[in-house]
Amino acid sequence: MTPALIGPARDGVSGRTGVPHSKPHMQRALLLSLLANAPSSIVNPAWSSEAESLFASLREFGLDVTGQDPGTLHLSGVGKSVKPSGATASVVGSAFNFRAMAAVACLSRNDTVLEGNASMLRRPVAEYLGFVRELGGSLSDISDAGHLRLRIHGGGRLAGTATVDTRHSSQVLTSVLLIAPLADGPVRIRCTTDDAVGEGYIALTESMMRRQGALIEREGSSFLVRPSAYDAHVHELASDFTALSYLAGAVATAPHGSVTVAGYYPSEFSSEREFLTVLEQLGIRTTYDPVERSLRIDKGVPAARHIRIDGHNIPTVVPTLAAIAPFVEARVTLRNAAHVNNHKCRRVEVMIRELTRMGCRIEATHDGDGRVDGFTTSGRQTPAGDTTLDSHGDHRIFLSLATAALGAARPCLIDGAQHLHASFPEFLTSLHTLGADIHSV
Amino acid sequence: MSFIQHKALHVHPAGSLKGTVNPPASKSYSARAVLAAALAPGRSEIENIATSQNVRAMIDSCRALGAGIDYPAPDRLVVTGSGRQRDGVTVNPGNSGVVLRLLLGATAVLRRTTFMTPFSASLGRRSNSEMVDALRALGVEVTTEAEGRLPITLDGTRVHGGDVSVDSRRSSQFLSGLLFLGGLLDEPLTVRVPDELKASAPVHTTLDVLRRTGVEVTHADDFMSFHVPAGSRFEPARHSVGSDPASTAALLALASAVDSTVDIDHLGLEELDGVLEYLDDMGVSVDVGERGVRVRGGGDLRAVDFDGSKAPDAVLPLAALAAHADGTSRFHTIEHIRYKECDRISDFRRELERAGVRAEEKRDELIVHGSPEGVRGGVAVDSHYDHAVVMAMSLIGLRSREGLSVRDPQYVAQTFPDFFERLQRLGGHVTVLD
Incomplete structure (x- = not known):
């Protein structure tokens, strides 16, 4: 456990800082760089342990590094000429990576054995790979007690209709979509649900594919992808708007503040646009300068006396909004976010509990099935603080609680700073730069 | 297959x-027609548009700069120019010299346009020093690698017209890019070729496209000097590509x-x-x-x-x-x-x-x-x-x-x-x- 002591930001927060770049963009940019039979450049690469693992797997399938400038990675892909360099390609502990590499293996004319560690055996991976057979390939499970191991053969003519279970994750759909343009014939993809989980991620996949020349038609929950080829591309990775939310939160919870986020690249995520609209309603104004590539965050006044927020399409920032809500000069109610409780911890419930422990008055709301689906607050507060808060091993909870602690009367000790590497490793340094009183303990 | x-x-x-x-269809003509259409406020149509990657790079660049682009048919393009291109855009010209050089001219009136290519071993190695020198002479702030290699960033806040020379021995594309710029300036622009123009055929294509879109360029018979009058403006047009x-x-x-x-x-x-x-x-x-x-x-x-x-x-x-x-x-x-x-x-x-x-x-x-x-x-x-x-x-x-x-x-x-x-x-x- 690495706790951090966050003091009240009595003098407000101000200054310039930065945020990390987007992990979902990075994952897709890496995969597209292999699948393009051409060079690609990734500007502002967002390295995480998961991205590094995916990168290593893609290197095994032919992705070549042709150069590296400060802030830019130059790569060369192989298109349909994917060929694993060894008998077994290892895919280290990430379900997304395993699913994506299984799809890539379908393009190879050779047998590919994908191997994941023991943690993969506990994740629902193999049962979601039915698309391999549906598109004309073969799949056999040769796992042992210590490894998930699958043998995949792409088959002679990759094409057809795949049914993808989208009840719990959009990762398989993204994986099949990404390889579909390189199939030998049209690929139809039918999702099992009309309202797929992770719609924002699916839209991101589609958008990035189209930009590189893929031919995709979408009708409701069905996709038709026609054969095409990915063009060479410069991927300018978007900034991580969820990381941005914590800086916006700092402006909201401190008595006053004005923060400029340098090197900010907006994304095409509908969730980001929705979040910025919510911020505006809460009285946090953002102004983007495309020439300077900077986003300025200022504090204003809420748009109404009662702000109502639909959390369905902005799940990653619901904990931040919980942290902000007690410091807004208006009543704030956020609903339709029961699914946010299905992440690393029961995020909505945990935030309500920990904020209450900090001294905030925040009430849970419930949906028709009695599940906690949001929260409500009743105007600006100054919670006492002076307590220890539990981030439950979840980086988003730590970041949100730290944001709220800036508005408390006395310092709060929050555990879990060691998990910041998962999304915003420089967060505490950023807060310190902005004038906050931070101490690692 | x-x-x-x-x-x-x-x-x-x-x-x-x-x-x-x-x-x-001709990529040379298509690329010029797409750019001219994007610079013209209103709706232009291009028949028999090329499907080549170079032309796609021009289409994607113009779209990023703010033009509306639709394909009513696979070989027909409708371009809706916005009248003012976007500032602060990163442009990827692919591996096309002509796309890069034409856009270097056409974006030299904007604030901070950055050009980057993933083809670092091809277009990324090609010198653009002739263009960089000419743009600097016209007041454009240019940030670039040695010999004008990519990446290049332009700031056209202080761009102006006047009289400029461009060395055209290695390529006529620099000259073509400057003629596009001339169509966007409030002041007249005279471009002189101080030495020799090695390939004049593509310049004819540039002049043809500019004329169709309302930018009248006069030139010496020997193609050693060109003049774009003050206040020229791109106008919507119909193009048919050979x-x-x-x-x-x-x-x-x-x-x-x-x-x-x-x-x-x-x-x-x-x-x-x-x-x-x-x-x-x-x-x-x-x-x-x-x-x-x-x-x-x-x-x-x-x-x-x-x-x-x-x-x-x-x-x-x-x-x-x-x-x-x-x-x-x-x-x-x-x-x-x-x-x-x-x-x-x-x-x-x-x-x-x-x-x-x-x-x-x-x-x-x-x-x-x-x-x-x-x-x-x-x-x-x-x-x-x-x-x-x-x-x-x-x-x-x-x-x-x-x-x-x-x-x-x-x-x-x-x-x-x-x-x-x-x-x-x-x-x-x-x-x-x-």
């Missing part, structure tokens, strides 16, 4: 080629190389001055109709010299054809083709030699020692990121005894995306090597 998805192909020897083929010169030249040469009767139904032979005469001089049977050319190939070929300044895009396919002539052919006045996707003299000569063709080079010349029996083949050659090299080396493979493998053939798509599919339809045989 899409051949451009693969890293290597084998072009087998062809017994004969027969049939009718339509060259793709055939691509590089692709048409390649098809003419391919059909001439082996036993064939091929009808090439083209939409004009712009930028191909002297090519038909050259084929005729070599002994190829060429019948010219109103809309097409019938080539009967496979006969004996005479070695003939060629002035490459007249049709730079035809040099590589004609040189590949000359490799099968009885004697030595000199392709002269071609130094400027060293500054294309690759060094089309040295890099191409190396690939010719690797395939078994004897060739020499001088600064301004490629010398090909022909051999009517063709090469043995059976080796692999490299494309050097260059569509012209892919098509020319495919010709060598067709006429060889064992065929040729071409590494990275996908770059043919810069100009002619379905080149290999059309070659198969004429009777050629191409297989994938993975």
